[in-house]
Amino acid sequence: MDSGRAFYIGRFQPYHLGHQFVLENIAREVDEIIIGIGSAQASHEQSNLFTAGERVLMMTKALEELSIKHYIIPIEDIQRNSVWVSHVISLTPPFNVVYSNNPLVICLFNEAGFEVRQSPLFLREQYSGTQIRHRMRTGKEWKSLVPQSTFDVIKEIGGVERLKMISNKDSV
Ligand code: ATP
Numbered sequence: 001m002d003s004g005r006a007f008y009i010g011r012f013q014p015y016h017l018g019h020q021f022v023l024e025n026i027a028r029e030v031d032e033i034i035i036g037i038g039s040a041q042a043s044h045e046q047s048n049l050f051t052a053g054e055r056v057l058m059m060t061k062a063l064e065e066l067s068i069k070h071y072i073i074p075i076e077d078i079q080r081n082s083v084w085v086s087h088v089i090s091l092t093p094p095f096n097v098v099y100s101n102n103p104l105v106i107c108l109f110n111e112a113g114f115e116v117r118q119s120p121l122f123l124r125e126q127y128s129g130t131q132i133r134h135r136m137r138t139g140k141e142w143k144s145l146v147p148q149s150t151f152d153v154i155k156e157i158g159g160v161e162r163l164k165m166i167s168n169k170d171s172v
């Protein structure tokens with residue numbers, strides 16, 4: 001096992017089993033993981049349904065099963081890619097390796113001199129935030145695609161009803 005602290009970022013709208021799979025793999029390679037919750041300011045939108053706090057709730061319980069030290073840090077968008085890495089560094093514990101499959105994230109961290117590693121995709125067609133939100137909106141089964149904690153939080157806060165409500169057009 002390498003020693004070190006890794007950084008992994010997602011929007012986690014919602015946190016699903018694809019993310020959990022990636023984190024389980026990262027946990028085999030490093031000592032500690034910093035998880036950035038991207039677009040932390042966004043919520044109550046069709047593509048950004050949950051608040052940062054709701055996403056923290058989903059992840060905290062699921063990550064208890066991962067016996068690795070981790071830190072969850074909400075990170076707001078700054079709409080300025082050229083200084084985004086500095087923005088991340090200003091908010092997080094220090095890290096020496098980045099895990100991502102996102103081309104922009106890879107590009108920005110590479111240019112800043114970080115080692116960036118890619119992790120394998122895990123049944124990407126079904127384990128995808130977009131797919132899960134679509135299933136929630138259209139009344140299809142989605143529980144099997146997320147950890148129990150994500151399901152519990154979405155139920156507790158009325159996430160499906162929220163998504164349907166904000167997807168509606170103005171009504172008289
Ligand atoms: P959305 O469809 O809303 O963008 P998403 O499933 O892509 O949701 P993100 O929060 O955007 O989830 O993803 C964070 C990171 O997790 C991304 O770099 C993405 O490539 C990775 N990821 C998402 N799903 C999987 C998966 N099934 N297997 C491996 N990595 C995944």
Ligand code: MG
Pocket residue numbers: 129
């Ligand atoms: Mg995505």
